[in-house]
Amino acid sequence: MERIPASGTLKMFELATRLEAEGKRIYHFEVGQPDFPTPEHIVEAGIEALKHGFTRYTSSRGIPPLLDGIEKHYADRGIQIDGSQNVIVTPGAKMALFQGFLSTLDPTDDVLVLSPAWPTYRNLIRTVGAKPVDVNTHPRYGLDEEELKSHCSKTVTALIINTPNNPTGGVLEKDQMKMIHDLAVDNDFVVFSDEIYEMIVYNGFKQTSMLEIDPTMEHTLAINGFSKTYAMTGWRLGFAIGNKETIDNMVRIQQNTTSCATSFVQYAGTKALNGDQSSVKMMVKAYQKRRDEITNIFNNMDGIFCINPAGAFYVFPDFSAYNLSSSTLAELILKKTGVTSTPGISFGKDYDNHLRFSYATDLSVIEEGLRVLSEYLPTLL
Ligand SMILES: Cc1ncc(COP(=O)(O)O)c(C=O)c1O
Known part of the structure; x- marks a missing residue:
């Protein structure tokens, strides 16, 4: 456990909660979860499942309607998978990743992580x-092919990609994913493709799934979940898609650990995936508006550079001009203005001049919070 640092996001959240309890106005930008409630028809499906007595253990792989639902969801996009063989339903995408790592990685393995990256990847890799x-x-945050190639070696057995990306919101294009797959074949490694933000994309961008590039799934394990697209973070529901051997191994881990994802939650998930998608469209539209607003405000502040991201609900502005470590800067900003963020150092050692802001929060919080921030920041320059 000594190899696993404390969560940067949680540290800020705890400090913010303490200040809030003391009566300070806090503008929350640290936690990456939708501020929208879970859509009503999904909640109803969960309640109906409970009323119908779906309260027992399920198959460790997942309930057949959800496995079929996932198969159909991909078939509608032209991706052929067999729900009964290529899918495992897990309590959250995090658990899918953990099981994927446990069943694939050995202690001598090196795992490439496209960075900046969500800290959980490194922590789970170290855990195994x-x-x-x-x-x-x-x-x-553009993919540097030469840089990636220079890291490929015999000890590398896996690569993690995440598109759209947490923390930058950047995306990988189809040709880049094809190049990554070619590298995986040439160097015989597995690509863990975390696609949890694939539906949260803007201006008509369509995110390619690694499953389109590698239909046999020989070199791919795709990770996905319901937390972000359907505002279901607390329900804990995710899934992985891969070749039969990997999925069978993950099923054996699940049989002996959590047994299965929660029974009635799986019914709610089935409704989420195959039911009305208008709430997803509504949420993505709202995120896009917030993205435009937050990027615009940041880029109008002195000494800050902020990319307008193509997906997810984060911005990762560059604060190099402030010459402070990201932890010091984040803490100063929180104490002085009540604006919370996550220090860039959490996402990679070379990103200590960045802060991550989640804009999965109301437009009024974005406008008011960043107004307070823009009044304070010049005092630090
Ligand atoms: C890139 C990424 N993958 C996975 C997850 C976790 O998803 P889940 O709630 O399904 O465990 C998160 C949550 O922040 C994330 O940012």
């Missing part, structure tokens, strides 16, 4: 004894 190796995409 393997070693995370950062591949930077700095300074504009």
